[in-house]
Amino acid sequence: MSRATEVDQLPPPIETRCGDYVYFTKRSNDGAVVYCRRLADRTVESRTEQVLLDSEMLTRDQGYVLRNLLISDDNQYMGCLAAKYGSAGGGSESGSLLLYTLSDAGTPKLVEILEGVFNFVFGTNSTLFYTVLDAKLRANKVVAHRIGRGQSEDIVVFDEPCHECFVDITRTKDKRFHIVNSSKLDSSKAYLFSSTHDFWQNSSKDTSAQVLRLVRPRQDSVEYFIDHHDGEFIILTNSPKDNGPGLPTSEPLPFRLVRAPTASPTSEHWIELLSVGDDELIEDVEIFKSHIMVSMKRRGQPAVYIYDRASGRRSELPLPYNGNCTVRPEPNPQFEATTVRLGFSSPVHLESVVEYDMTSMKQCKSWASTPLHINSSEYICQRLNVPCENVDIPMTLIHHKSTELSKAPPTLVRVYGSYGVSLEPEFRLEDVPLLLRGWVIALAHVRGGGELGREWYSTGKGTNKTNSIIDYLSCTRFLLDKGWASSSRLAATGVSAGGLVVGAALNISPEYFRAAVLHVPFVDPLSAMLSPDLPLTGVEISEWGNPLSSTASYTTIREYAPYDNVHDMSSDRPGPSILVTAGGQDQRVSIWQPAKWVARLRSAGGYNVRVPSDTGCAPKLLFYPQMNAGHFHADSSESEAGSDNGGDFISAQALRNAFLISETSTSPC
Incomplete structure (x- = not known):
């Protein structure tokens, strides 16, 4: 497994200019990410780089794992959002914000640590804004x-009482406004205020109501996101x-871009x-100043x-890998820039970064690493x-050119299908x-993801x-019917909500699969949604429904929930091995x-804790708890930068x- 992490050569650092400085990251000899800067517009001879932070030293010397x-x-100033490494930091959703002062001479100086920061x-003027979580892991407050x-003098700018909403704060590209977003999973509302406003000039309780401007009231199935230009x-x-x-709108509509004057941003002026x-x-x-990507x-x-x-001209950028890739906008902080940076990856290409000229549509620069052991x-x-x-x-297949599908090679079918999140064709170590x-x-x-738009999400x-679940089984059955896969060599996998889909599929058609791997699976949705005191249950209502108030929601969840539909196993319907x-x-x-769920599977028969050595075909049921790990430890696409231990992941x-x-x-048995 470790050989797969090796690369032929690392690309040169990706430099980003911010004012009088150029910022970049590089790798130390032990592979740690090192954050650096240098003064811009200097001759090559005088371009002395300044190390701002070594992520490995932050962990080793101070016990923190960097998140942002x-x-x-x-x-x-430099702000580093980090979590304590170890038992507390493994799953904590909030962290510590380490604040450093920067100067051209010497190392950054740690001046403050703010606790309980989510984002x-x-x-401006030595001010920052952060969000905090309530007891149910809902980001509910914006604090200045x-x-x-000192943190005791902080001012609450916004407090969201609705238990189904979570808040975030962003800043417009031109730095003129801050935006407070209050969102459900399928709707949002936003407030804005001037980035130069001083909340300490008037610290009365109704300061926020006087300063924050609501752009558009919340409406079911309607979302909006704001920038300024x-x-x-x-x-x-x-x-x-x-x-x-x-x-009223029961189904989400397609997204579009609108504009509104600075003085009148409300929806009647869109x-x-x-x-x-x-x-x-x-x-x-x-x-950007002259373009929109x-x-x-x-x-x-x-x-x-x-x-x-x-000119109003619309031009399409050429994408690599015949479009079978994932596209992620890179940091593009310069409002006046005439170039844009995008990140690309595919199942067999490590992520690369390409810079395009937005006028000529031509590639200017690129940064890429090549895996040493995969052509x-x-x-x-x-x-x-x-x-x-x-x-x-839609289904994506990845395999070597020499692999003959007609010979039913071993196959792993991955699924997610929730929250409108697309299952991207990206590089996965x-x-x-x-x-x-x-x-x-x-x-x-499958439906429930975002691959084909908002309707694709809402119908799942x-x-x-x-x-x-029906879609996932259809994809699996398609491979079996084509002869491209065999049930004796077919495996299923899903993470979190994807594990729910896999677990439900195993209840319905266990004979399709030889093995299944479920990482941190959400396999008991009925108990979770019937327990309003659990973290995030209120926020999740728009995704799963509310079985406490809706008979239809209760009945539907009860019909597909993996835990509630485990069947008694018999010799004529054995289950697959499960990790x-x-x-x-x-x-x-x-x-x-x-x-x-594992306990219920074992009680249903067919799985034993011990498997005789001479019956290697007997289905196994393995439970692998990692007591210091959080939710994002098991899946490379969901892992936070620097979260958990890279060795643990491998x-x-x-x-x-x-x-x-x-x-x-x-x-097979």
């Missing part, structure tokens, strides 16, 4: 802090085109700037467009459509050893959740959920691969 790092506008953003004053607000929204706040086709879904927008999905595949503000040109990544009832389910051994990796893009959540992981510090899926994935290879190499 930001620099203030004036380049005088943060700098303001002035560096050097050249005297007007640019807003990404899926609101009705007449912008009426009181209009003017459409850009709409997209029925087969297009806007995912991200980056505002729009990242979207078109028929489920990535596309990036550049809009010239002066990307020898692999195939293709998208198929699987018929299912009245829809086609843990899959490399399987691909090198001739495996096929299949990605089932709430009372429609069974569609996610289940859990985190002792997981605050999203408590360890008791997968533990009680060990966990090595166990996964050993389990899959072992189980698919033995004869």
